[in-house]
Amino acid sequence: MTLNTSRRGFLKSAAAAGAVLFVGATAKGAMAAGQSADAMLTPFVKIDASGQVIAIIKHFEMGQGPATGLSTIIAEEVGVTMEQIGFEFAPSDPAVYNNLFFGAFQGTGGSTAIANSWEQYRTAGATAREMLIAAAAQAWGVEATALDIIDGQVTGAGNSAPLGDFVAAAAEMTPPEAPRLRDPSEWKIIGNPKTRRLDSPAKVNGQAQFAMDVQLPNQMVTMIKRTPQRGGLVVSFDDSAAKDVKGFIMAQTLPTKHGVAVYAENTWAAIQAREALEVEWDMAAAETRSSDEIRDEIMAALDAEPTYNVNKAERAAVKSAVDGADTVVEKTFYFPLLAHAPMEPLNCTIEQTAEGDIVLHDGAQMPTGPHMAYQQIFELPPEKIHIKTMLAGGSFGRRATPDADYQVEAGLAFVMTDRTRPVKLVWTREDDIRGGYYRPAVGHRVRVGLNADGTIAGWEHQVAGQSIAKGTPFEPMMVHDGIDHSSVEGIGDSPYQIPGMAVGLTDTQKATSVLWWRSVGHTHTAYVMETMMDMAARAAGRDPVEFRLAHLTGDEADQTRKAGVLRLAADKAGWGKAPTGRAQGIAVHKSFGSYVAEVVEISGNIDDGIVIEKVTAAVDCGIAINPDVITAQIEGGIGYGIGHAMRDQITLSDGAVEQSNFPDYEPLRISDIKMIETHIMPSTVAPTGIGEPGTPPSAPALANAIAALSEDSELVAELPMAEAGVYFA
Template identity: 40%
Template sequence: MSMHTPYAPGAVSRRSFLKVAAAAGGSLMVGFWPGEGEAATAMASAPADLNAFIAIGADDSIVLTMPKVEMGQGTYTSIPMLIAEELEVDMDKIALRHAPPDAKVYGAPFGDQFTGGSLTIRTMFEPMRQTGAAARMVLVQAAATQWGVTADSCRAEHGEVIHAASGRRLKYGQLAAAAAKLPAPQKIALKDAKDYKLIGKPLKRLDAKGKTDGTAQFGIDAQVKGLKVAVVAASPVIGGKLKSVNDAKARKLRGVRQVVKLDNAVAVVADNYWYAKQGLAALDIKWDEGKYAKLTTDEVRTTMVAALAKPGHIARNDGDALKTLAADSKRVEAQYINPMLAHATMEPMNCTVHVKGDGTAEIWTGSQVPARARDDAAKVLGLAPDKVTLHNHLIGGGFGRRLYTDYVVQAAAIAKQVKSPVKLVWSREEDIQHCLFRGLYAHAVSASLGADGKPVAFSHKIAGPSNLAAFAPGWLKDGLDIDNVEGSDIFSYDIPNMRSEYTQEDGPVPTAFWRGVGPTRNMTVLESFMDELALKAGQDPLAYRLALLDKQPRAAHVLKQAAQLANWGEQLPPRSGRGIALMRAWGTYLAQVVDVTVSDDGEVAVKRVVCAVDCGVVVNPDTVAAQIQSGINYGLTAGLFGAITLKDGRVEQSNFHDYPILRMSQAPQIDVHIVHSSEAPGGIGEPGTAGVGAALTNAVFAATGVRVRELPLRPELLKKA
């Protein structure tokens, strides 16, 4: 998920978020809040284990509460590294816990508790270091007071405070009770980068052991006494409703306990998943298919293409691109389409809910928005949010899908009618056919070239649904969905007349953020079109780009690095091709070179991807490399195979046989070069996905001469003539 926000990552002042509280047992708790005032006061008086990031016990235990969720991206290692760096503790001494749902405490700096948008390190880099430093400073002061010396004569290391002159030392656990009574420091001293012991080092992930030995707990692993399992069938037609269901056969089956009817779905509750599936198959369901019973992909595509002719919101308007283009009869024009895509997370949607008889409820799930999930479930249950306890878990793939709470709401609606705890598990078919999809977008691009082949005018028009309008309407900028234009609005090349415009066109298909969102779509289009312009100008695609980047040294550098590592310009065998693309978004610059071979039957094999990335200061280079590799494979999955299509209002794909995922045997060699940088940290979860699409299509063109303007790649179009 990607989003701009009206809040700058550094907008939270040091003094506004630090609170130090004493917890039962003489432990030290340090909390982080988005602001002062009544809300902060209320949080300070709440139980300390609900509002602190750092807990140091009298037994030397160190527990860190994670403000972001772990869904495979390495958050549960990078954030502890930031805290531990300044707290001066060893990573192997740290225990972690999931943050409870509380947007006031864990929603800084946005006021909304979520994980996404490649925002974690960008927004947490300084606050988490400050949190660790504040705790270190009060611990040092507590020791200095006990010894009757000045704080600056002491130092902290490896979970101890040491008085250099006398050699005395006290462990943090011995100081926690006294430190908890001290006020938060007014000025926080952070380390200089040259003194980092952890930041920038390739450290092992803290969640790796549990994920390899099976002890890690995901939402789907939740177990509660008396638990029943529910499976569900939702209307197969978009917007359809449940008309009737005959459940006589299902109720006679072994293990089936209950059939629950919802407005647009029906669920079978049973002793286990298998019994529930058998019961669901035995139902005789009739649907009211509604007004979208004949909806097709072609109809959605036609609507979006037509929307390109409508006026939109202007994201960028340098010079007068439209006038220059209108005057050029030789202008280059193209239309691109981004297809609909499913998220296809490895862990399907699931949620366990127990509605108790005492007016409370408990929820176990994995969510990118735990506070929203809790609050939305509470509405369905008719309970106040403080009567609902949500236990968040590790997530087996988010990709933006778990920024939404539909599966939690559905589980709550089912559990409301069931006396025992119930775990809702979507089948893979339900997951793919009732996903909240990446929408279909249409793009119109045009450029006017000067005598030297360089673009003097460039226009990019986008039409498609707005996810931001539904998810966070307050983040719209004068009505403009700034996520949908990201990448286009800061297109790096030096073009005197540049225009970027977006027309919102929402439709009946439920849509959502998808890993990389706006830049994933926009960079695929823009960087493919840049290759078209280079061809028109008769110039090498790399040289063409570099000639337009004199004012963007970071962009030029990653392009040069990727090209050099990939041996750009060398002669390749027939039906082999090499494509290059630049990606700039989320505060990160990234260039990729993709090598492909195309069989005579049109099948594309990706052999190698070389990536150079400048994401500013790096916390854990291993995580950066892993995220880029993951993002590239996710993007290649979409480019090679990914498309959700509609027929008669129904999603045609249902499982991995017709919505395939890149297999290990198909995955390319991926070489990642991380540029050393002292710039502010950029995002890294999504750039790999956003950068690979155009490099792939450009490589395919180099191999076949076929320009692909709508993914996924279609072998019938790439066959040897």
């Protein structure tokens, strides 16, 4: 069962129920334990006198599985089954619940949930186990080394009792400085393919509470009438027609003038009243470019010298090597704006308590952002602001905006009321697709020189597009020497051993609000790298798998692990043995610390329709905490990547988004891919990312399969594929 409460709330409620053992960390990162709510740390695990173990999940759950993964780690170390553990989402408290990869910031993203929490949660679970064992050893007068906790029972030396019997005594003890972590040979849950998600039953039976499910007593619903073009401001509005809508309460211009907040008794009334509202906009500073103009600007930037040299290679020398090569393979690529389009549109609910505290109910991916923003909006200290993190129906990065956009909207809408009624902000699907944040539009130009023996002599690579990080609070972390790493990740730092590689980058003007999108820069860099490797292999007369392996001959982990998944995917897919009438394409890529190779097998043709018969994936993400979750994430990542490459784009006309909903921004259908097969590489390396790494290789593997259909087939270099004349049956 998923519980949602504030820090003060869950500590007090647990303490009131009787003896409770809390185990977690102090603000300085040291493990601590106790049962006093007032003197307590911020816990990662709590155990009550009934023996109920609760994992406190510091990461947001949008379907990618950290609630199950982190609970699995705790359960394994404590010694309980998955049926004996529950979870709660942690409150907003970046002093301890910070993402270790993000600094002093609490948030989920970049496929870091398990990777940055692995040691923390193992240590917390082991600490709890050793404290309970110490209490039992003291009660029984035996050596602690003779005891263990198995399936929730403290057992050994001829004794056995439920772990709950020792919670009170354990809570009075000093935690061990270096608890013994269970050896992998002891694991029963970690790596077990039969371990199932904790949140699935509640989602199936309707008990799970998503942010959209929040319904507080006497709440109002607000929707925002937003500018149709980025940068427009409200001059005035007329709500005369809106007043005729049953349930309409009022309308007010946001203090930022970015829109008009419409308040109503329910969602339908808010939608109708907003449609009836007439707004005069100041468009002096608004975006007016069309998609064609934006594309032309990006292509012009590719024609010029890049602003930044990413990997410090001598560009002139690399150009000379390419120009002097026996064969030159070159291609120009373009990637359009893309929407995130999660199944649950954006929403959150805000209320004020009798004590004057502000409470936000939200599928909060980056709780530190709205927490800081609300301190300014409401002029309150941080301890007077509480964020109750709910489940979210997807995000793909959309809920992780640097400016906490929709939470700020809700806060501003609420502060304009008398605060006696909660306010629920709701976005429609059209709001999200037309007025949200997008994967940047990006262009690439690549020239690869090949020697007579088919080896790479030089690789010239230019990128032009809109920076995600520049001008945001994340700039100090993501931008170095002027280079936004998210624009070029996966190219200059590719594990391929490519001699004479020069990578240049030019930032172009942002056409709209841009944001990380599932796998961020890897969404386009993997496509370019992997299709160019195929083109180079064909030009050299070599097999695409063999050609890639020839550039992964190093003995460092990057080469050996990438080569490992490449071989595994090729073997499991029967590379080179496709039935008559079918073609295969392969791609392999490292992202977020993990390595994924995929083989796409297709039939048909681009005129009558291509059928994706099968996708075979191999993944190395370190220790596989939950194989079932890993498989699901790889499948989802493949579908997300292929679906968008097939037919999706966001286009602008005079600065306004033309798409509005799923009929003209169509997500992947379950019928689009007949079969996906995932193989997980065994590993003893610490876990790495899994939420995003399945996406980057999927589209280039499909593109390579299409190019391999016949001698006349060409690589699709401008997405979506449907716009390039590729028809899917």
